[in-house]
Amino acid sequence: MLDLFHFTSAEISILLLSLKVALFCVALILIPATAVAWLLARKSFFGKSLLDSLVHLPLVLPPVVPGFLLLLLLGNQGLIGRYLHEYFGISLAFTWMGAVVASAMMAFPLMVRSVRQAISQVDKGLEIAAQSLGAHPLRVFFTITLPLSMSGIITGLILAFSRSMGEFGATITFVGNIENETRTLPLAIYSYTQVPDGDLPALRLVILSVLLALGALMVSDRLERKANLQIGRGHD
Numbered sequence: 472m473l474d475l476f477h478f479t480s481a482e483i484s485i486l487l488l489s490l491k492v493a494l495f496c497v498a499l500i501l502i503p504a505t506a507v508a509w510l511l512a513r514k515s516f517f518g519k520s521l522l523d524s525l526v527h528l529p530l531v532l533p534p535v536v537p538g539f540l541l542l543l544l545l546g547n548q549g550l551i552g553r554y555l556h557e558y559f560g561i562s563l564a565f566t567w568m569g570a571v572v573a574s575a576m577m578a579f580p581l582m583v584r585s586v587r588q589a590i591s592q593v594d595k596g597l598e599i600a601a602q603s604l605g606a607h608p609l610r611v612f613f614t615i616t617l618p619l620s621m622s623g624i625i626t627g628l629i630l631a632f633s634r635s636m637g638e639f640g641a642t643i644t645f646v647g648n649i650e651n652e653t654r655t656l657p658l659a660i661y662s663y664t665q666v667p668d669g670d671l672p673a674l675r676l677v678i679l680s681v682l683l684a685l686g687a688l689m690v691s692d693r694l695e696r697k698a699n700l701q702i703g704r705g706h707d
Contacts, residue, residue: 478679482659482672486679488567489655493635495571497628500579504631505624508586509612513595527580534640537576541645545572569646570653574638578631585630589623590616626694633687637680656680 478486511523529537545552546564555561563569593616601611617624639657646653648662660676663669 478675479672482675484651485654485656485659485676488651489636492567492570492574492655493632495568496574496578496635497582497631499571499575500582500631501624501628504579504582504627505586508583508627509590509616511583512587512590526583529577529641530580534577534638535644538573538641538644541569541573541576541641545569545645564645565647565649565653567646567652570638570642570655573641573645574635577638577641578634581634582627582631585627586620586624589620589626592623593619622694622697626691629687629691629694633684633691636683636687 507522507526511519511526542549542564544550545555547553547556547562549564552563555563563572597615597619598611601615602608606614636655637657638655639661642653642655643658643661648654648658654662656676656679660673660680663673663676
């Protein structure tokens with residue numbers, strides 16, 4: 472029983488790599504996801520439905536499809552990746568930075584959905600009143616819209632972080648399963664199930680993944696309740 476909680480140095484390294492990828496993932500998508508969420512929540516424009524569909528497409532595609540598309544675009548011989556590699560020396564495929572990009576692509580829709588919902592619940596009358604008093608739209612956003620939707624933004628970040636921690640299909644397709652470079656928790660679990668005597672370390676990582684996911688969901692639910700209470704629509 473004690474062996475279930477006796478993590479090896481290799482397993483701790485896997486956890487630290489997963490945390491690093493997830494943290495960089497949420498940092499990468501925070502601003503663009505918030506901007507897209509605000510655009511979808513507050514603006515009407517030609518092509519809005521198409522943009523909405525494209526944003527949420529990774530949620531309904533097999534995860535290997537976004538991973539393969541990333542390989543075609545950002546691989547060392549890809550449409551964009553070849554220029555990044557040739558002129559800037561940047562290689563994303565088969566690196567931990569590529570794992571960040573892959574998980575960001577899969578987590579982006581979740582972040583947008585959460586922030587969009589939070590912004591939609593902000594009373595537009597407050598924004599209109601502030602603008603009628605001469606406040607610049609940017610000031611209105613940063614002093615009214617953003618603070619009132621902050622709980623939803625934090626919830627989106629937690630969901631994106633959790634999604635990144637569990638990302639498998641796009642990651643293994645784009646960056647492979649390289650030890651100490653791209654082998655995050657789900658990839659490590661898969662690897663341990665493929666080798667003799669790998670059941671115990673796989674089980675340890677499974678338990679760790681479940682605990683992390685439960686913690687993230689509980690915090691997310693708590694923040695969502697707090698957001699609903701802030702706008703007077705929630706209940707205990």
